[in-house]
Amino acid sequence: MGNQKLYKGSLQTIILKLLAQNDKMYGYEITQKVKELTKGELKITEGALYPALHKLEAEGLLDVEVAKVGNRLRKYYKLTENGTKETANKLEEMQEFLKTMQQLVNPKFSLE
């Protein structure tokens, strides 16, 4: 389908950041929120999202809580204490990266 210009490694940070802002979210909700916040720029695929959520949970950064809504299940994820700490780290790393890349890539800053 290939629109995607999501650099590998950034998905975790996006998930964590959203959970830091929203307390608890479920998978599908995350995909919709990202689409909304980025005006369709970023589309998180399910094949990337669910494994990422499972991994973050396995690492102890997220807690999961299953809820039944109507007849359908939802898995609500929220940050653990460790997850909150890691979120801060990852956000800082991301900011650094953005700043650095901005400088490398920005045409106004191209003094060799």
Place this chain on the structure above:
Amino acid sequence: MGNQKLYKGSLQTIILKLLAQNDKMYGYEITQKVKELTKGELKITEGALYPALHKLEAEGLLDVEVAKVGNRLRKYYKLTENGTKETANKLEEMQEFLKTMQQLVNPKFSLE
């Protein structure tokens, strides 16, 4: 060794950008230039760099020219015509990504 916060996929763009600014460069020179420009923030490892250069060459984005300096060889890479076009595309994509991520991650823009 793991400092690295290079998001996967960004290395190609970095290489192309540097070659757009410097006409021709060799591998080792690229690693040093990135280190210098980012004040040590980004360190391009050889295991990532050389395969990336080979790939860009195989895709016809780079031309290579071997030079002998003293008793040691250098492989100078430069953009092909196609490479120049692709560089523009990749830079635009990167700019988009940086803008989008900035919005997602920037604390000042955290209205849910």
Place this chain on the structure above:
DNA sequence: TATTATACATAAGAAAATTATGTATATTTG
């Protein structure tokens, strides 16, 4: 009633790194 949206999941494969080696020459330092 058929399509689209909601909601989860996983498996095969590809892409792009990391980490560890290997080879060799040139320069610097103790």
Place this chain on the structure above:
DNA sequence: CAAATATACATAATTTTCTTATGTATAATA
């Protein structure tokens, strides 16, 4: 002058993180 560091290439095994494709099932909408 010997040892260490820097220069300069390379590749292989492994890991990480996606894409793409597929599967299941319920709810809402056209």
